[in-house]
Amino acid sequence: MRDLIVTENITLDGVTDASAGWFSVANDADVDQSDVVAALREQSEAADAVVFGRVTFQQMRGYWPKQTDDTTGVADYLNRVTKYVVSSTMGDPQWGAHHRAAGCWVPG
Numbered sequence: 001m002r003d004l005i006v007t008e009n010i011t012l013d014g015v016t017d018a019s020a021g022w023f024s025v026a027n028d029a030d031v032d033q034s035d036v037v038a039a040l041r042e043q044s045e046a047a048d049a050v051v052f053g054r055v056t057f058q059q060m061r062g063y064w065p066k067q068t069d070d071t072t073g074v075a076d077y078l079n080r081v082t083k084y085v086v087s088s089t090m091g092d093p094q095w096g097a098h099h100r101a102a103g104c105w106v107p108g
Contacts, residue, residue: 004051007043037072044077051101054087061095 052060060078067075083098090100 005047040072040074044073044081047081049082049084050078051084051086054085054090057083057085057087057090057093057095061093065095 064075064078070076079096081097083093083096084101085093085098086101093100
């Protein structure tokens with residue numbers, strides 16, 4: 001049995017959405033986010049996998065693989081870490097090492 005440690009990034013209104021440009025994804029040169037970057041690195045060094053629901057996974061898959069100038073290490077980590085996706089409807093996740101946490105489907 002393994003520990004499941006939950007890390008949540010959320011705002012007071014319950015939404016974390018970088019698509020409108022109001023939220024910086026820990027890579028804003030104009031804002032000192034060294035504390036955020038340090039926390040993200042600490043969390044990623046302690047984890048060998050991440051768990052997503054299908055919708056969050058699909059949103060992350062649409063964003064992080066395209067980040068070629070990320071100096072925080074978040075993109076590299078998310079692109080290489082094993083991802084567990086909770087879904088009964090998603091087929092091939094198409095993003096790195098992954099397992100679908102529904103039924104018995106595990107990619108080869």
